Amino acid sequence: MAPDRKSSRAPSEPAARQAPGERLDEAILRSAPEFNALEVATETGVTIEQARRLWRALGFPEFVGEKAYTAADVKAVATLMSFVDAGAVDFDTAVNLTRGVGQTMARLADWEVSTLVSRVEEMESGAEATGSRIGSALRLIDEVNPPFERLLVYAWRRHLAAAVGRIEAMGAKDEDLHTIDVSVGFADLVSFTALSNTLDRDEIGDLVEVFESRCQDVVARYAGRIIKSLGDSVLFVTSGAEDAVAVAEGIINVIGRDSKMPDVRLGLASGPVVQRLGDIFGPPVNMAARLTQVARRNRLIVDQNTADLLPAEDWESRRLPARPVRGFGLVEPVAVRRR
Structure with missing residues (x-):
């Protein structure tokens, strides 16, 4: 699941009329909010309370009745529940894993944004200027996010292997x-x-x-x-x-x-x-x-x-x-x- 803000405009509204923050959000999420919590639950087969628990575990406030969730959020819940339904883990364990992802990614996102802010300033003060910080931020997102996503998966696999190795090497009881x-x-x-x-x-x-x-x-x-x-x-x-x-x-x-x-x-x-x-x-x-x-x-x-x-x-x-x-x-x- 991914965070989003409440938005009442239609997805087809011209970009020029969209609020700058919303354009950045959607550039990252690649989809607009179109589901409320009940609809997420219905689409994925979970209870409304389970959907809310997962959302809170990710570290976001609940949205009551608002169309605040995207198609990507629905897909994420369905993916998570697929290995719960298969018996790999129970739901409480899935919530615990989700909480770990939420806390880790929240800090990583803050770290990434604070690191790249200076790059946006450089772009706008030099020959790469687009005329607005939002424009430079959108351009940077397009250039950085795809390879950064691949780096995330690589780093997670590397650290997972290292964590398993540590348990063996350190002699877990x-x-x-x-x-x-x-x-x-x-x-x-x-x-x-x-x-x-x-x-x-x-x-x-x-x-x-x-x-x-x-x-x-x-x-x-x-x-x-x-x-x-x-x-x-x-x-x-x-x-x-x-x-x-x-x-x-x-x-x-x-x-x-x-x-x-x-x-x-x-x-x-x-x-x-x-x-x-x-x-x-x-x-x-x-x-x-x-x-x-x-x-x-x-x-x-x-x-x-x-x-x-x-x-x-x-x-x-x-x-x-x-x-x-x-x-x-x-x-x-x-x-x-x-x-």
């Missing part, structure tokens, strides 16, 4: 395929809130983009993955403690050692975590986040589990004074370094 043993890292920019109050919007955006992109590069280099980023912090996982420490050292080098960037603090913890909804949960996640709060600037501290996983012939560790860590009581963090 036989009794619960959601549980894996990992090292969890949390990187946090120091005094980001105070700093952001002194920057304009472009500078804040540039700072966050540099931080996230550099962290992504370092994490990928050591076969880890970023679970989520929150602007001034990044949560990542690796399959082993040594890789996690290497990632942490790399982030300190590319962020904390850069005089143009804020300082950074890092905490690592290791142990079993639960994978759900594209996120991870468990004590190691909480511990890694808490350790960043007590770490010194441009320093890494780890929990004892992580220190114990590092080969003693290559690493030396030093227990730091016990300190209160929220949710864990008194904890003795560990500083590690290569021999």
Whole structure:
């Protein structure tokens, strides 16, 4: 299914009389809204409540009685229900998958638009100008979307294969395929809130983009993955403690050692975590986040589990004074370094 806006005009209305936002919507969707929720349900054989659940799972508000849905929306519901009807998954599982698609695509769409806005400005200020930003945006959509759609399918297949491989390589528990043993890292920019109050919007955006992109590069280099980023912090996982420490050292080098960037603090913890909804949960996640709060600037501290996983012939560790860590009581963090 795809989002759309309420529209009372006939599909044949000349483009010149259409609102600019609607022309962009339809250029992307390639169809106009012509069904209400009841008609979608009737066309696909689902109940009205099932149709509404799927729409909410994608992340859109409900339309009551309005012709807000396109032929593509109907086809998407029918496609989804085909593998539910075949018994591959039940409806609740289908809703869960739809929610994952909605959340992921919402962020990707925002990312794509914010990235391409500057390109639209360049086109309108140069020889490629069409006379309006909408005109340039329409042209860019025509040029970018078809190959980008193919890239999406490729990237999804690649990441799906990698996700399955991780479950096997990380030794998912036989009794619960959601549980894996990992090292969890949390990187946090120091005094980001105070700093952001002194920057304009472009500078804040540039700072966050540099931080996230550099962290992504370092994490990928050591076969880890970023679970989520929150602007001034990044949560990542690796399959082993040594890789996690290497990632942490790399982030300190590319962020904390850069005089143009804020300082950074890092905490690592290791142990079993639960994978759900594209996120991870468990004590190691909480511990890694808490350790960043007590770490010194441009320093890494780890929990004892992580220190114990590092080969003693290559690493030396030093227990730091016990300190209160929220949710864990008194904890003795560990500083590690290569021999």
